[in-house]
Amino acid sequence: xxxxxxxxxxxxxxxxxxxxxxxxxxxxxxxxxxxxxxxxxxxxxxxxxxxxxxxxxxxxxxxxxxxxxxxxxxxxxxxxxxxxxxxxxxxxxxxxxxxxxxxxxxxxxxxxxxxxxxxxxxxxxxxxxxxxxxxxxxxxxxxxxxxxxxxxxxxxxxxxxxxxxxxxxxxxxxxxxxxxxxxxxxxxxxxxxxxxxxxxxxxxxxxxxxxxxxxxxxxxxxxxxxxxxxxxxxxxxxxxxxxxxxxxxxxxxxxxxxxxxxxxxxxxxxxxxxxxxxxxxxxxxxxxxxxxxxxxxxxxxxxxxxxxxxxxxxxxxxxxxxxxxxxxxxxxxxxxxxxxxxxxxxxxxxxxxxxxxxxxxxxxxxxxxxxxxxxxxxxxxxxxxxxxxxxxxxxxxxxxxxxxxxxxxxxxxxxxxxxxxxxxxxxxxxxxxxxxxxxxxxxxxxxxxxxxxxxxxxxxxxxxx
Amino acid sequence: xxxxxxxxxxxxxxxxxxxxxxxxxxxxxxxxxxxxxxxxxxxxxxxxxxxxxxxxxxxxxxxx
Numbered sequence: 001x002x003x004x005x006x007x008x009x010x011x012x013x014x015x016x017x018x019x020x021x022x023x024x025x026x027x028x029x030x031x032x033x034x035x036x037x038x039x040x041x042x043x044x045x046x047x048x049x050x051x052x053x054x055x056x057x058x059x060x061x062x063x064x065x066x067x068x069x070x071x072x073x074x075x076x077x078x079x080x081x082x083x084x085x086x087x088x089x090x091x092x093x094x095x096x097x098x099x100x101x102x103x104x105x106x107x108x109x110x111x112x113x114x115x116x117x118x119x120x121x122x123x124x125x126x127x128x129x130x131x132x133x134x135x136x137x138x139x140x141x142x143x144x145x146x147x148x149x150x151x152x153x154x155x156x157x158x159x160x161x162x163x164x165x166x167x168x169x170x171x172x173x174x175x176x177x178x179x180x181x182x183x184x185x186x187x188x189x190x191x192x193x194x195x196x197x198x199x200x201x202x203x204x205x206x207x208x209x210x211x212x213x214x215x216x217x218x219x220x221x222x223x224x225x226x227x228x229x230x231x232x233x234x235x236x237x238x239x240x241x242x243x244x245x246x247x248x249x250x251x252x253x254x255x256x257x258x259x260x261x262x263x264x265x266x267x268x269x270x271x272x273x274x275x276x277x278x279x280x281x282x283x284x285x286x287x288x289x290x291x292x293x294x295x296x297x298x299x300x301x302x303x304x305x306x307x308x309x310x311x312x313x314x315x316x317x318x319x320x321x322x323x324x325x326x327x328x329x330x331x332x333x334x335x336x337x338x339x340x341x342x343x344x345x346x347x348x349x350x351x352x353x354x355x356x357x358x359x360x361x362x363x364x365x366x367x368x369x370x371x372x373x374x375x376x377x378x379x380x381x382x383x384x385x386x387x388x389x390x391x392x393x394x395x396x397x398x399x400x401x402x403x404x405x406x407x408x409x410x411x412x413x414x415x416x417x418x419x420x421x422x423x424x425x426x427x428x429x430x431x432x433x434x435x436x437x438x439x440x441x442x443x444x445x446x447x448x449x450x451x452x453x454x455x456x457x458x459x460x461x462x463x464x465x
Numbered sequence: 466x467x468x469x470x471x472x473x474x475x476x477x478x479x480x481x482x483x484x485x486x487x488x489x490x491x492x493x494x495x496x497x498x499x500x501x502x503x504x505x506x507x508x509x510x511x512x513x514x515x516x517x518x519x520x521x522x523x524x525x526x527x528x529x
Contacts, residue, residue: 310505313501314501317498325478325479325480328480329479329480329482329483332480332482332483332487333487337487340483340487340490340494341490341493341497342494344480344483344491344495345495345497345501346498347474347475347478347491347494347495347498348478348494348495348496348498348499348502350502353501353502353505357505
């Protein structure tokens, strides 16, 4: 049998449904792996061993009695530690919330557990999903196995590392300025930010209300579609949740890209910014590959990347300061230095600045929609650079903002980051595919076609096993 | 003088204690905010755009 730690959702689901694999066995394999690897890579803040084993046993009993709920039944998942699980601490990777125990589960936790998924634990993040990578918090930062000891991106850093190391097959992250797609890019996994409003944020500690998204992180695109299927849907208790029909995300996956129209946004990485040459080459090659596969790929122009970045930062800083002002005023020393700095930027912005940010946002959304008219999707970079060593604070600070993810938090469109090869030094490269609102299925289809044609997702970090 | 301005700004934002214990972090944040503000320029006609800023369905269609 394949190494159980690296099973996909589809593979595990088949084995579990046929009772050739017990959910208990699968969870035990993952727990043993976590015990062995987590002390080095720090993906988990808290492992919920007993709870997970009880859930796995319950799943096994239920499946044995003939009730198989679907592909996630008995399948292990992890949650970024800003997502609530009833009775379990949600620390937000911060001393401020170190003792905070959630009274209710988040909507996404409820949905995963209703689908039969087994929650293995809570995963490292940057402090309050913004302050990192930091070495002055109660828990160490997650470390990327690609490169040996590199920056895993963030803020859903533990989610990315847990998947890349085989400690988990699937996880949830959150994305306010790119925090699902950044670790996906840095850790050579798949991360989707769905359309704003597609997945409920109820029970997820906010960073910026109007930019926050919860997204699935997996090791391949098909698994991402399956995880999104369980997460998507209207939640009347999240005012940002949309009452929009949820399609079957798997039916379009194998349709290929022939006849699709893709806009290549090259000026983001060769003009507005200058990406690492191997990242540029990988993105241009992806455009060529889509052409070979039958897509019509043409270069288009959006607003300058800096405009989107400015808009994201004005809105994010203002909303985040509103959320953190009380703690920043009363307990400033309980934040790490990066969290303290980044969360207090809003103290220097005015109400008029925030409204100007919203006005800029309206303009950017209109411009983006106009530029995408007649197109199925956009292709561009996610990160400008491969990951630097995590101990190199200066390099991490330089690389962190060099990205093209924030535009799609501003517009709310679905955007996925997928592996696109490696540098000569063996560091991950990635591309980003962006769709129209509510068209995650199209985004997943294009990403799947690329994945099938390249096979980058099969690569694993050297020296783990 | 600049330090007095920063202290006043911190006090106005309710961050007096923060300023006393971590002046460098707050100074960093306020400089970052000032840099963002300098880049903001809004040359749209408010009469034309006013309906788009606070719609019932931000930021895409179909939202509550």
